[in-house]
Amino acid sequence: MAGADPTLRPFLWRAAKLYPDTEIVSRTNRGVERYDYATFEDRTAQLANALDAAGIESGDRVATFCWNHHRHFETYFGVPNSGRQLHTINPLLPDHHIEHIVENAGDRLIFVDASLVEKLEGAADSEAFESVEQFVVMDEEVPDTDLAPVTDYESFVADESADYDWPSLSGDTPAGMCYTSGTTGDPKGVEYTQQMLWAHTMASLTPQGLEFDESDVIMPVVPMFHVNAWGMPYSATAAGATHVYPGPSPEPADLAELIESEGVTFTAGVPTVWLGLLEYLEDNDADISSLETIVIGGSAAPKSVIRRFDEEYDVNVLHAWGMTETAPIGSVSHLKDGMEEWDADSQYDKRGKQGLIMPGLEFKVVGDEDEEIPWNGEDFGELYIKGPWVTQSYFQRPEANEEDFDGEWLKTGDVVTVDEDGYIKIVDRAKDVIKSGGEWISSLELENALMAHDDVAEATVVGVPHERWQERPVAFVVAKARADQETLKEELLASISEEYPRWWAPDEVVFIESVPKTATGKFDKKVLRDQYDDQSLVDGDVPEEAAPDEE
Template sequence: MASTIPGQMMHVPLLISSILRHAARHHGDTEIVSRRIEGDIHRYTYRDLQQRARQLAKALHALGVEPGERVGTLAWNGYRHLEIYYAVSGAGSVCHTINPRLFPEQIEYIANHADDRYVFFDLTFLPLVERLAPHCPQVRGWVAMTDRAHMPASEVSLLCYEELLDAQDSDYAWPEFDENTASSLCYTSGTTGNPKGVLYSHRSTVLHSYGAALPDSMALSARDCVLPVVPMFHVNAWGLPYAVPLTGAKLVFPGKDLDGKSLYELFETEGVTFSAGVPTVWLGLLDHVKKNGLRFNTLNRTVIGGSACAPAMIRSFEEEYGVQVIHAWGMSEMSPLGTLCKLRVKHANLPREAQRALLEKQGSAIYGVDLKIVGPDGQELPWDGESFGDLLVRGPWVIDTYFKGDKSPLVNGWFPTGDVATIDADGYVHITDRSKDVIKSGGEWISSIDVENVVMAHPAVHEAACIAISHPKWDERPLLVIVKKPGAQVTREEILKFYDGRVAKWWIPDDVVFVDEIPHTATGKMQKLKLREQFKDYVAPASA
């Protein structure tokens, strides 16, 4: 067999700093707009971003931050947070975005586990910082992301972000190093046990950015204006802080105000064409738009992920407001994008209902992700749209080992996602459940997500969760937990009747419970574990 020979291409590493260099050089006057914590609207350009990121990189060096050391953030989506993204990673250190919505004990664990040297924070998180500081002895300094005029009084010795930058010039050359060098660190939500760290590399991040921008992915371009609603502390805002500058699109950051009114105002005043976020955020936006008889004048598409998007929400966006919904699936361990749902040429002549059924799935894999489903014996199952099994993935931006982990989670080179899914002949994935949430009734599986999606179309339902409760004969049966829309009146019997003809009879829940609120994780997902604990002794009328 003949030996291979190397190609004769330049050895230019895939580094995060190259994304910023490209944006500043080729889209230098494109705007970055931020609603600041101080209350005003801030505007500057990609050229300004690179200049200030270079100043910050020099400031970090002056503080003694070494390559490979972790620098934490507790911050909303804004231009200063973006500067930290590029300055820290560009200098060879690791940008560690901390989710401030986690419990303080979890945040303390995460900061100590990551061994953060400095933590940058927005002013809204000062009380949290004051609680954390005594328990994080390895943190050398806490940096308030503001100017001297807005510096708060605190018992914690604080550094001022703008003063750090003002002390440096922008004469800084981004260093070159191995593209497999660690760039950023995110921790999982930690719904079971302590959160686990996912350590991304420059190479994985740049490749993921390319994948995110592809036409059958997020389809980003320099003609777009992008507002990431998904927080920058949630899996790097699904890669948008990298993918958007890579394409040269305008960026709009909402800061801390993610209510429907605040988001709508930014969408309209800044001409936003594209956004991304979890379903709970879009519930608030749609509610505001409907109540006030508003329209979207520029928004034409949005990616919805984080948890399954109800078909009723997809239809509302598309049929009432002309906004394309791109249903997506991924996870922290995947950087996070895995699949996005768009129709193909072969689907153009399908009846509208058939097209909708496809668009309600999580979609097909983008290049860079391979996937399969396996049965209990570990054998791969057919892509027939009916066989469902555990979903496994692999690719250049998929985790190999958790940060400081002593054992790889991989199974024969594949990462087990914890999701149960079907895959059809065209490769479209339909997540039927998390493996821990699936309901096994009489030996058959019921998809809690499908049960939820049906009832979300009911006009009185604001949010719904389907969980398993014990049954003496069938082992498990579905219980539906519902939050009603404000002022809505609906009965248990009306909800159950709504399922007639929409699902198999044995899928219809045994009972309905109305609650004021459904618990959510720090990333906006429903906490079904808490609901199962709350209703562990519940006995439905049919089972009594």
């Protein structure tokens, strides 16, 4: 029998003991800050003691509303290692989703970045936040705010001891929590146990995963509120690697500067980040020669991006796939042994797919008749997946559990093909969600908002391909006879912009005579997708201030 359950604690213990001088670097509003693993270990102990002093008990949920920086990283170990549950909240969600998430989770304390205080205030002024007893601003001082009671992070931890009696936790102790983005209704909570995060970390370290070691300098650009920054804060710590956190809203120039100045070897983020970096590198003299690997996930990686980084900068792009429910990495598109001898186009075809299942997971693809489809690269069906870091239920959502699970299997909602070599390729989504710049947009919510207007008879929203953002929403509206279409268009876009983040607003409103319907009377979006499968409706770019990964 095992002497101890698999938990996160040994990863930090090992890093602090074997690599005490290895740095953790963070870009903040005060410039670049840095310290080492030895100091990090002390500060996580101070944080755990501070949570004790604040009356936050074992099993309580502690939320973060933060960007990527060293203080946020401290919560990744200080909260779960002390027996609490870390709940990362996406600040890009609409206020009513944030209210639902906090109320559903019952968070008792929320850490919030100074730059996000105003955003949180918009949601916090509601009964949904009744469980919250303390707000802590991730800074050395507190800005003007209505949040109460509130203190700054450095004051919160300053007088606490750097020694802590870390509890012996079981593997099934809840350690993390993240909510889906509410693509088909209210966001759904996904809990991660200590064992789930341990297993995901160990698989990530393998050559078939992300393959970190202590020589790496790892910069997660994917937000830390977005499914644990794809697990990299944990796996980088387990490897004893250097961490580099790019801070709030990094521009391509910031990323290029950090890569050059810190010698970043490994980074990860959604495709729009790397499209922006490529554009910056075209016109600016920046040295990214240290960079070895970029992981692209969240949306499909354009083969042109993979090719350009490979041929122009000698950077290997790994295409990965995952979900909130898979903690999140499920597959990575490594080339199999011998494929390095293939011609470049054949290699890029493989590397452009979602790739090979991670060690430790199993999958199957189920067709319309509930039969498993053959691996021939042509037949397609819904991807089912199971494994030690795949959730088997949603938090307090029994009705969703019945719909989205088949015994041990998670029904992902992704429609895929699998080729003869076992490479998964997503060809569509079973649910009509739009993914723009790596963030989800709910077509259902937009449709309901559009149809709330008195002059709208029917409305549907479809994702149209976009060169930079992968997809952008387009609204197809059936106007009532009395309506002036130009006025109606302005009113619809204005109402969406008031209720939702600006980047949710459709790029175009197209007036049609009727929405195509299936035999059962449902809106048939496939007809519209097929009709508008180019970029003619979204040739204009999204304003930078409304961009989903830069807001």
